[in-house]
Amino acid sequence: MMSLNQRILLSATLVLLIFIVGIALTLDRAFYDSARLGVQDRMLAQALLLMGDAEVDETGVLHMPSHLLDTELSGPNSGTYAFIMNQAQTIAWQSVSALNKSIPAQRPLKQGIRNFKQVEIDGKAHFIYSFGVAWTTETNVYPLTFNVVTDMTLFDAQIERYREDLWGWLGVMALLLLITQMLVLRWGLQPMRQVSTELAAIESGLQKNVKGIYPPELKLLTDSINSLINHERKQQKRYRNGLADLAHSLKTPLTILYGIINIEGDNEQKKRTAINEQVHRMDNIIQYHLRRAATAGSSPGTRLITLRPIVNRIINTVKRAHYSKHPEIKIEVDDTINLRIDEGDLMELLGNLVDNAFKWCHRVIHFSAKYQQDKIIIRIEDDGPGIQQNAVKRILERGVRADQSTPGHGIGLAIVRDIVHVYAGELSISQNEMNGASIIIKLSRY
Numbered sequence: 001m002m003s004l005n006q007r008i009l010l011s012a013t014l015v016l017l018i019f020i021v022g023i024a025l026t027l028d029r030a031f032y033d034s035a036r037l038g039v040q041d042r043m044l045a046q047a048l049l050l051m052g053d054a055e056v057d058e059t060g061v062l063h064m065p066s067h068l069l070d071t072e073l074s075g076p077n078s079g080t081y082a083f084i085m086n087q088a089q090t091i092a093w094q095s096v097s098a099l100n101k102s103i104p105a106q107r108p109l110k111q112g113i114r115n116f117k118q119v120e121i122d123g124k125a126h127f128i129y130s131f132g133v134a135w136t137t138e139t140n141v142y143p144l145t146f147n148v149v150t151d152m153t154l155f156d157a158q159i160e161r162y163r164e165d166l167w168g169w170l171g172v173m174a175l176l177l178l179i180t181q182m183l184v185l186r187w188g189l190q191p192m193r194q195v196s197t198e199l200a201a202i203e204s205g206l207q208k209n210v211k212g213i214y215p216p217e218l219k220l221l222t223d224s225i226n227s228l229i230n231h232e233r234k235q236q237k238r239y240r241n242g243l244a245d246l247a248h249s250l251k252t253p254l255t256i257l258y259g260i261i262n263i264e265g266d267n268e269q270k271k272r273t274a275i276n277e278q279v280h281r282m283d284n285i286i287q288y289h290l291r292r293a294a295t296a297g298s299s300p301g302t303r304l305i306t307l308r309p310i311v312n313r314i315i316n317t318v319k320r321a322h323y324s325k326h327p328e329i330k331i332e333v334d335d336t337i338n339l340r341i342d343e344g345d346l347m348e349l350l351g352n353l354v355d356n357a358f359k360w361c362h363r364v365i366h367f368s369a370k371y372q373q374d375k376i377i378i379r380i381e382d383d384g385p386g387i388q389q390n391a392v393k394r395i396l397e398r399g400v401r402a403d404q405s406t407p408g409h410g411i412g413l414a415i416v417r418d419i420v421h422v423y424a425g426e427l428s429i430s431q432n433e434m435n436g437a438s439i440i441i442k443l444s445r446y
Contacts, residue, residue, distance in 0.1 A: 004189070004192065005185065005186075005189055008185055008189070009181070009182065009185055012181055012185070013181075016174060016177055016178065016181070017174070020170050020173070021173045022287045023170065024167060024170050024438055026319060027166060028162075028163060028166060030319055031162050031166075032159060032160070035155060035158055035159060035162075036155075036174065039127055039155055040127075040129065042114045043116070043127065043129035043148045043226055044114075044129060044131070045148060046073070046080070046082065046129075046148045047129055047131045047146045047147075047148050050064075050082055050084070050146050050148070051131075051133065051146060053065055054093075054135075054144075054146075055134045056137060056142055057137070058137050058138065058139050058140075059127075060137075060140060060142045062086070062092045062093055064084075064093050070166075072097065073096065073097050074095070074097065074160070075097055076096060076097055076099055076100075077097070079095045079097075079150055079151045079152040079153060079154070079373060080097060080148070080149065081094065081095045081097040081098035081101055081148075081149055081150075081153075082094065082097075082146070082147060082149065083095065083096045083098055083103055083147050083149075084144055084145065084146055084147070084422060085106060085108055085144070085145040085147065085262050086108070086142070086143070086145075087108055087142070087143045087144075087353060089106075089107065089108060098149075100328050101121075101149075102121050102122050103340035104121055104126075104128060104149070106128070106145065106147060108132065108143060108145045109131070109132025109145045110131055110132050110143075111132055111133060111134040111143065112132065112133075113131075113132040114129070114130065114131050115128075115129070116128070116129045116130075117129040118152070121149070121151075124151055124152075124153075125151070125152040125156075126149055126150065126152060127149070127150050127151075127152060127155070128147060128149045129146055129147070129148045129149075129359070130146070130147045131145070131146045131147075131358060132144075132145050133145075133146065135385070150403060184392045185388070187336075191212075191214050192218070194212050194214070195210065195212070195214070195218065195221070195222060198210045198211065198212060199225070202229065208229070208233075208273060209225075209226045209229050209230065210222045210225055210226050210229075214428035225244050226234065234422075235278075236402035237255050240263075242324065249348065250282060250286075253278040253279075253282050254282075257275060257278050257279075257387075259273055260274050261275075262276075287441075302340050302341065302342060303340070304338040304339065304340055305338060305339050305340075305341060305343055305346060306335065306337070306338050307333055307337045307338065307339055307346075307369055307376075307378075308331075308333045308334070308335050308337065310343070310346055310347065310350065311331060311333055311350065311367060311369075314347065314350050314351050314354050315329060315331070315354060315367070317351075318351070318354045318355050318358050318391075319358075321355070321358075322355075322358040322359070325361070327358070327361050327362070327363050327364055327365050327382075328363060328364050329363070329365045329366075330364070330365070330366045330367070330368075331366070331367050331368075332366075332367070332368035332369070332370075333367065333368065333369045334369075334370070337369050337370070337376060339372065339376060339443060340444075340446065341443070344420075345419050345423075348415060348419060349415075349419045349420070349441075350378075350412065350418055352415055352416050353380045353412075353416060353439055354367070354380065354414050354438075355412060356413065357381075357382040357384075357437075358381055360382055360384030360385060360436070360437065361383055361384045361436065362382075362383050362384060363383060364381075364382065364434060364436075365380070365381070365382050366369060366379075366380070366381040366382075367379075367380050369381070371445065372442075373445075374444065374445045374446065375442045375443065375444065375445055376442070376443050376444075377440065377441070377442055378440070378441040378442075378443070379438065379439070379440050379441075380439045381432045381436060381437070381438045381439075382434070382436040382437055383434035384434070384436045384437060385434040385435075385436070386431050386432075386435055386436050386437045387429055387437050392429045392430075395413045395414070395417065395429065416439075416441075420443070422442055423441040423443055423444070424439075424444060425441060425444065426441070426442040427439070427440070427441055428440045
């Protein structure tokens with residue numbers, strides 16, 4: 001496939017050539033018509049001079065002076081000659097330059113009729129101009145037709161010379177325009193080549209992202225590329241950290257299991273209880289890291305999601321799981337509130353918070369969301385026992401592993417903390433007016 005530079009250059013060259021050819025044909029036609037009109041005017045002037053020199057007596061005999069004012073008609077082989085026809089279609093007079101020339105057959109013209117055309121005489125192209133008059137004497141009216149003939153040698157030479165000059169200069173102009181176009185195209189596409197160079201450097205590991213300064217038309221593209229690169233880099237980092245944390249977290253319960261299995265003489269029931277505790281602990285660790293790894297995170301292609309339908313769906317689902325509880329649920333979420341977040345991440349985030357609220361509430365759960373400048377504030381409150389301050393500090397501490405999660409709260413809040421962190425949001429936990437937990441999440445609006 002042709003490169004973008006080749007496509008633009010070829011397209012512009014074709015347009016330029018069509019434009020140059022169109023201009024050349026237009027100018028050529030205009031010059032040809034102008035030159036032809038000039039010949040016509042000159043021949044009309046010669047015919048009028050003949051009329052001025054002509055005299056007709058009372059008997060209808062035409063008299064012309066022996067020496068005409070027009071030198072072209074007075075010398076032989078001048079390329080221009082004239083003749084006058086009467087009503088009987090006979091030649092009443094012809095110029096000296098018409099000697100040994102073939103006189104073209106012409107019909108007499110009525111008074112005031114003019115005719116200019118191109119004819120073939122002895123195999124050569126000629127112009128002929130005819131003018132019909134009615135010569136009036138005291139006794140009669142005598143119709144005459146004045147004819148001027150000139151060959152087209154000079155006319156064709158003039159047209160040929162003009163065409164040579166026209167196509168020559170237009171060719172030079174076309175070449176200069178093509179060179180200028182190539183230079184302008186090279187300058188105009190320089191940012192595209194720079195982007196290509198930077199992407200090659202990123203692919204080879206020489207740089208981390210696109211660093212150049214680009215025009216507005218390309219800035220959106222380069223910003224999107226950088227966002228995708230950063231998103232993928234963060235995703236890979238999360239995977240690596242998740243695997244490292246998983247390996248580290250499983251080390252302790254595996255060591256305990258190994259010790260329990262190899263202890264002899266201990267109570268079997270006690271062993272079974274200890275093994276079950278460690279297996280449950282390992283299951284929590286694995287689920288935590290699986291959910292953490294599944295977090296998509298923000299990316300340029302993330303679409304806006306309307307919050308209210310998701311909230312309704314989650315609450316209806318959690319209600320069925322906690323069918324024994326029937327708390328009063330207050331939802332204050334406007335239908336216009338949208339978040340730019342992966343739908344799976346939003347379901348995981350709100351699902352854990354709503355599930356905890358159902359688990360610890362007595363009679364009331366309050367869910368609200370609103371815009372605050374460039375942030376979206378999501379608040380979930382319940383009237384349960386709340387979360388102790390030392391536990392809040394531990395929950396909000398980044399880097400805390402699932403095997404160190406706060407007792408009673410499982411891995412739900414740890415998952416919420418990690419998802420909020422991935423989206424560069426803020427998570428805060430406090431006590432509300434009902435003495436229960438108030439969990440506040442701030443996410444970017446855009």
